[in-house]
Amino acid sequence: xxxxxSPESQDIPESRPPTGEGAxxxxxxxAALERIAxxxxxxxxxxxxxxxxxxxxxxxxxILIVFGLFDASREKVTVSGRHTALVTLDGEIAADTxxxxxxxxxxxxxxxxxxxxxxxxxxxxxPGGSPVQAGIMNAEIRRLRAKYPxxxxxxxxxxxxASGGYYVAAAADKIFVDRASIVGSIGVLMDGFGxxxxxxxxxxxxxxxxxxxxxxxFDPFSPETPAMDSHAQAMLDDIxxxxxxxxxxxxxxxxxxxxxxxxxxxxxxEKSVELGLADGFGDTGYVAREVIKAPDVVDYTVKESLSDxxxxxxxxxxxxxxVHALALGGVRLH
Numbered sequence: 001x002x003x004x005x006s007p008e009s010q011d012i013p014e015s016r017p018p019t020g021e022g023a024x025x026x027x028x029x030x031a032a033l034e035r036i037a038x039x040x041x042x043x044x045x046x047x048x049x050x051x052x053x054x055x056x057x058x059x060x061x062x063i064l065i066v067f068g069l070f071d072a073s074r075e076k077v078t079v080s081g082r083h084t085a086l087v088t089l090d091g092e093i094a095a096d097t098x099x100x101x102x103x104x105x106x107x108x109x110x111x112x113x114x115x116x117x118x119x120x121x122x123x124x125x126x127p128g129g130s131p132v133q134a135g136i137m138n139a140e141i142r143r144l145r146a147k148y149p150x151x152x153x154x155x156x157x158x159x160x161x162a163s164g165g166y167y168v169a170a171a172a173d174k175i176f177v178d179r180a181s182i183v184g185s186i187g188v189l190m191d192g193f194g195x196x197x198x199x200x201x202x203x204x205x206x207x208x209x210x211x212x213x214x215x216x217x218f219d220p221f222s223p224e225t226p227a228m229d230s231h232a233q234a235m236l237d238d239i240x241x242x243x244x245x246x247x248x249x250x251x252x253x254x255x256x257x258x259x260x261x262x263x264x265x266x267x268x269x270e271k272s273v274e275l276g277l278a279d280g281f282g283d284t285g286y287v288a289r290e291v292i293k294a295p296d297v298v299d300y301t302v303k304e305s306l307s308d309x310x311x312x313x314x315x316x317x318x319x320x321x322x323v324h325a326l327a328l329g330g331v332r333l334h
Contacts, residue, residue, distance in 0.1 A: 085121070087121070095130065125159050125160060127163065137167075138246050152174070156176050174280070176279065177273065184261075186244065
């Protein structure tokens with residue numbers, strides 16, 4: 001008979017994990033400390049990143065201030081000896097580019113106003129742009145020529161003097177070109193896009209609400225109507241006529257009118273002289289030396305500062321966003 005009191009026969013209780021809060025989360029104190037330490041480390045890292053950000057931001061602002069003070073300290077161009085004044089119009093003519101009316105007109109005013117200036121050269125290398133900006137410059141050139149009748153203004157063309165660029169040039173006393181320059185393009189355009197066909201294919205419905213029967217004109221997501229086309233053409237014809245009148249006023253009897261002169265075509269510099277759109281051949285050095293008879297050239301072009309450049313870029317971005325929001329490409333002399 002088995003011994004009920006033997007160790008083998010005695011009931012041994014099963015090993016069970018302890019119950020209670022401590023059993024559910026062993027070493028909870030250590031885990032809590034680790035979480036606190038990790039949170040502190042993350043907070044320190046975040047604070048360090050913000051410190052670095054603000055340091056760089058402060059440095060950027062400081063650099064802008066230094067450059068601004070440097071630009072503000074630049075003195076107006078003054079020359080004691082007789083000289084030819086130079087103003088450069090380069091690139092697309094628009095309010096948000098270097099070729100804007102404010103800067104060009106300011107440079108021309110300073111050039112004419114200098115008592116040592118014998119004559120002024122406006123060097124143009126532009127495909128055109130805003131008819132408003134070009135018209136403002138054209139009017140200012142005519143005003144300055146009347147105010148300073150003894151100081152001629154000559155345009156010297158670089159690679160291109162087309163459309164709005166020629167609108168400006170037409171106000172000069174004379175226009176000098178290279179034989180290979182591109183000159184002309186006396187016309188106006190307004191462009192954009194229409195997406196109605198694509199929207200139909202994609203099953204997209206345009207929902208446009210306006211106050212005013214014509215407020216939705218030129219919306220690219222709505223179909224074009226005969227009334228829209230007629231109105232746009234009337235506007236373009238009006239601006240084109242303004243352009244033609246400015247060219248006729250500036251060139252006078254030198255202009256040999258043909259059926260194509262005001263059609264928007266453009267020509268080489270050599271052909272432009274034959275058509276009376278230009279007067280002769282020569283670069284800046286030649287005109288200063290041989291025509292104005294003052295070989296020393298002083299540049300009066302307004303130089304864009306760093307702060308101006310940043311402001312202009314920001315303005316251009318905002319303007320571009322507004323144009324896209326209006327979905328209208330705008331009227332341009334190109």
